Amino acid sequence: MLLAHPALLADRVREYETLSALDADEGGAAARRRMDDIAYSLCVATGTADVDAAVVAARHRLPGARVHDDSLITAMHRLRR
Template identity: 50%
Template sequence: MLMAHPALVNNLIQQYEALRALHAENGSPRTRQRLEDLACSLCVTTGTRDVEAALVAARRRLHAGHGEEDCLLAT
């Protein structure tokens, strides 16, 4: 399975968590749509179907210490 770069995974997690907090305060349609888009991206990136499972998988991936060895462009 092709794995996303840890920086991308970390960025998706941070954006999702920030928007989830914002959505709790301001549930605008735009914020809700962006939150759904990020949830979908997290699921695709981690090969899961549920955003909570995606967050767990993404955090495990980051915690496992995968770094530049996963990047095909690393020198």
């Protein structure tokens, strides 16, 4: 399977989250179409059929992503020392 470049994934995830926050799916035809296009490209780029799964899969492929992000726990543990 071909993997999308992390920069492409980061851009698509950021745009999808922005459109979601602005409720683009409730907006005009152009906004809904763009949201659908971004969701489709995320699904294709990650090999998933569901946009929510695609966003999760894309995040896991981004640089610095960890399966279990315990960065807050680790930071708090360091502060307590």
